[in-house]
Amino acid sequence: MINKLAIIGIGLIGGSLARALRRAGHVQEIVGFGRNLNNLKLAVEMGVVDRAEVNLVAAIEDADMIVVAVPVGAMTEIFSQLAGRITRETIVTDVGSVKTSVVTMAREALGATEFSRFVPGHPIAGTEQSGVAASREDLFQNHQIILSPEPDTDPGAVETVRAMWEASGASVRMIDAQQHDIVLAASSHLPHVLAYALVDMLVRRDDHREIFDLAAGGFRDFTRIASSDPTMWRDICVANREPLLKLLQNFSDDLGEVMAAIEAGNGEWLMNTFERARHARETYVKPAPSDSPDSVE
Amino acid sequence: MINKLAIIGIGLIGGSLARALRRAGHVQEIVGFGRNLNNLKLAVEMGVVDRAEVNLVAAIEDADMIVVAVPVGAMTEIFSQLAGRITRETIVTDVGSVKTSVVTMAREALGATEFSRFVPGHPIAGTEQSGVAASREDLFQNHQIILSPEPDTDPGAVETVRAMWEASGASVRMIDAQQHDIVLAASSHLPHVLAYALVDMLVRRDDHREIFDLAAGGFRDFTRIASSDPTMWRDICVANREPLLKLLQNFSDDLGEVMAAIEAGNGEWLMNTFERARHARETYVKPAPSDSPDSVE
Helix, strand or coil: CEEEEEEECCCHHHHHHHHHHHHCCCEEEEEEECCCHHHHHHHHHCCCCCEEECCHHHHHCCCCEEEECCCHHHHHHHHHHHCCCCCCCCEEEECCCCCHHHHHHHHHHCCHHHHHCEECEEEECCCCCCCHHHCCCCCCCCCEEEECCCCCCCHHHHHHHHHHHHHCCCEEEECCHHHHHHHHHHHHHHHHHHHHHHHHHHHCCCCHHHHHHCCCHHHHHHCHHHHCCHHHHHHHHHHCHHHHHHHHHHHHHHHHHHHHHHHCCCHHHHHHHHHHHHHHHHHHCCCCCCCCCCCCC | CEEEEEEECCCHHHHHHHHHHHHHCCEEEEEEECCCHHHHHHHHHCCCCCEEECCHHHHHCCCCEEEECCCHHHHHHHHHHHCCCCCCCCEEEECCCCCHHHHHHHHHHCCHHHHHCEECEEEECCCCCCCHHHCCCCCCCCCEEEECCCCCCCHHHHHHHHHHHHHCCCEEEECCHHHHHHHHHHHHHHHHHHHHHHHHHHHCCCCHHHHHHCCCHHHHHHCHHHHCCHHHHHHHHHHCHHHHHHHHHHHHHHHHHHHHHHHCCCHHHHHHHHHHHHHHHHHHCCCCCCCCCCCCC
16 A cells, blocks of 8 residues: 555556556555646546646655656656655656666666665556556556566565556566566567658658558558657667667568568568468467557557 | 359458348359368358359359459469450459559450450458458448559449449549559558568567567557468569569668667657657558458558
């Protein structure tokens, strides 16, 4: 049970966590901090937070749980402001889609004791929408949350953060930060970059109206993630540079092989590749849970 | 009104067309031709066709409408068998996802008068599933059908094919074969190749179980089309080689630029690109019609 929860950044994820914890009766008071006044106002009107603050120090006062839910690129500044203000009664966690760079930011900004109260986290849930208006109390239902505690992270803090996410309906897994970043670069960051790159390439063509007009459901689903928040994804690309670049290079090399096969009319190679991909997808990719929203990150 | 409809290939598209026309009362008798006996048997059991034939000549006897709904790679053989059997009472159309190569095949196999009764077509509808079991009577509802008549195609034949598709619930557009192939390479063929290539790349990694296990809805939707029929897509890649290769090269070049921007930490470039893509998608890509199945091609 959380007495006072401070959510730094009341967007899709921060707002949905607030709503899920409220529904679960897992929190007494929720204060939201943000910069976008319209969004903050909406968060109060929707009852997502009890109170909104544009002053970070006021927002976190007496909070026993602080959830940092801003884009990764804005986290350094937040950690700097939290430094010196994390007491033994406060636990801090984040929801960033990359973990090693967030851990580095937190380690540099916070004192050692403060850092031990910081539990790096990443909910594998979201939609292509953003802002508190898109938040939903069931966003984490049946979704996975990754926690990436460091060797010097306080085990009690980890358990408290785990309990919070479980109260939101999610299941929690421990994966170290480096492995997280490699796996998520493959399952999430690379597909987002490919979707953005494809749509951007097409819209720059003279015949883009006709292309989009003749696009059907396959294209719509393939490019859904290209409607995601550009700030968030710019930050992820910059923060997870190494794993993402490596995968982009692999993918680019593979595309070269596909092109060679098409050029050569090598139907057998194409057939084997497509068949292997289809089999993999049908074997490993879980179908959409009917009781859960489509999720992106 | 069609007296006898012969559908060559009772899969997702052929089966769905049969069901849609039956529901609309637009056809008297439907005969299905196919090679897969289990699928043919199912088509009869489901009531999709009145009769199944494994002999093409028997299937098309007295048919006033023949719909060729086999993968593009199997069409040459079908056209060869139709040659000499298309009377002035018969109209032939196809549902292939590429048009110039199908037109070439038909022109080479058929006599000039026969060719004038062939109306090249492509329904922009489908799902990642295949076979008559996946067919549905509302597959074409609110979807577009492209017809690509040649200068020597009989206008009356075009109108009869148009009427057939409109009876199935679709709307019909005329686009010439070459333009069709360029536009569809962009809106459909390229995304399919990218989805197959991505899933294939990932499944060959040692950590593929963890990658797929941590994939969320974004990945699921992005890769849905990688569950499509490999034979169909191999044929499309081979048949639409030139436009597809050109787009793959463009995309590969663009990926190089994305990689350079990530390497350089050029957040502004990434932000502009992602923002442009998001704006394009939200402006031009139609949301999923709630009364219509997800469609792929």
